């Protein structure tokens with residue numbers, strides 16, 4: 181039997197005392213985690229429901245600060261924006277996540293591409309689900325972008341001061357469609373191969389720089405030096421075209437799209453938030469200056 | 474009536490989205506026009522009553538002077554965004570569980586798909602190939618569409634209808650856009666998806682896609698109707714016909730604009746006006762060419778050794 185040690189006794193006693201103190205403290209933190217040092221280190225504001233805190237919740241969060249703190253009370257009605265711009269952006273995020281996940285299983289070369297898709301479909305856990313999600317989110321994004329543009333037109337939101345943002349939007353429309361198109365080739369199946377063949381065949385006919393276009397042959401365009409050759413990295417849709425598609429699809433276009441989306445959102449704020457629902461204006465109130473307000 | 478064929482087209486996995494769009498587009502059109510009609514009523518009312526126009530809050534949405542003009546983003550907007558994200562996620566998950574993305578045989582350059590179709594969102598362009606040579610349908614027209622879209626805000630500088638739905642104040646702008654989008658773009662994509670079968674032949678919905686159907690495809694070129702045979706004469710004749718038609722069309726558009734939209738003519742500067750007329754000409758030429766081809770089998774108006782129009 182070990183000799184009794186006074187020091188030990190006292191140490192343990194103190195610890196026990198501290199533990200007893202800690203009990204209620206932990207209960208207190210559990211009841212109100214917002215008071216803890218850890219919480220405060222993450223969120224930079226209090227949580228009680230006050231106007232100041234509601235604003236800070238948005239403004240002090242990097243992901244939410246694209247929003248203003250307050251918006252026009254009628255603009256949050258679904259009837260105005262249809263939510264299509266936001267949904268488009270959300271679909272872009274889904275596509276980024278599912279797309280990166282797919283990249284882990286996909287090699288962009290003729291020997292592997294098709295087999296990798298079979299592998300994803302049949303063997304990768306949830307691979308088929310992942311691929312389906314990516315596919316249908318892509319199609320949905322085209323639909324929502326078109327509807328978004330339709331609503332922007334119907335509310336006249338391209339008018340001053342938002343002309344530039346409309347143009348940024350047109351670029352985003354192109355990027356979205358090119359993303360879908362470049363992705364279509366990647367499974368390297370008949371569907372994608374022929375769609376891209378048909379699509380890029382049109383480039384042959386580009387005036388001057390296509391080898392079947394007006395005045396193309398006359399200035400020396402051939403199947404091996406024209407614009408289609410530059411797009412495909414060859415005269416037919418083959419290994420180089422697959423690799424190019426892959427790089428456009430996974431790197432180039434998402435980057436360009438991402439940059440333009442940042443500009444798009446920034447401009448929405450700078451142009452004074454979204455355009456409405458604005459008070460209606462009467463024809464009699466339009467100043468008769470030439471082309472200007 | 475071959476229902477199975479129709480079902481096969483509509484249920485092809487990559488066609489399901491355009492079937493969805495077939496329902497979504499009319500819905501949102503109605504949804505937008507419902508707002509437009511409410512605003513138009515308000516505008517009519519305010520125009521008739523200048524005193525009211527001075528005091529009215531000028532929106533059709535419910536209003537109370539004591540209400541705040543703005544609301545906090547947290548929670549009033551963010552909760553909607555969260556809800557939208559949840560709905561979209563759930564919708565996509567269900568879609569992805571019940572419908573598999575298509576995968577055909579491995580790519581095979583020696584085995585042509587018939588019909589070889591682009592995805593549905595490009596079928597408008599592919600359908601245009603029937604009416605124009607690839608350098609127009611595949612290169613010129615898409616570029617004009619993009620430039621035209623970009624030019625819209627700089628041509629339509631009217632401050633009316635900025636930020637609210639209205640039909641009354643923007644009949645021309647809205648009508649023009651919807652004609653372009655719904656008829657020239659969507660309808661062509663729908664034809665490309667549902668009507669065009671093997672060999673890009675025309676099959677009515679419910680008709681069996683018979684790859685061996687023999688269609689006596691007649692392609693007449695305009696100069697043949699006039700019995701012109703010499704290459705140079707053909708080229709010159711076609712040039713006159715094409716440019717002449719364009720000029721006449723431009724004149725007609727110009728006349729119509731001055732007559733029915735005088736205020737528009739007055740307010741635009743010459744660059745804006747020239748571009749507007751130019752884009753309108755292009756928008757009208759497409760359906761004209763479609764009528765020529767579908768109705769009269771006329772393929773080319775202008776045949777030259779280098780290009781055809």
Ligand code: HEM
Nearest residue numbers: 261265266268269329332337345346349350352353454455
């Ligand atoms: C990747 C594609 C796009 C994304 C992610 C996107 C996102 C957004 C978002 C989130 C908004 C806020 C209001 C709303 O949700 O409606 C918005 C507004 C706007 N978008 Fe887009 N958009 C895209 C494409 C386009 C296109 C194709 C156009 C037009 C050609 C366009 C033009 C505009 C304009 C002018 C506004 C301001 C609307 C207003 O003030 O009422 N955007 N966009």
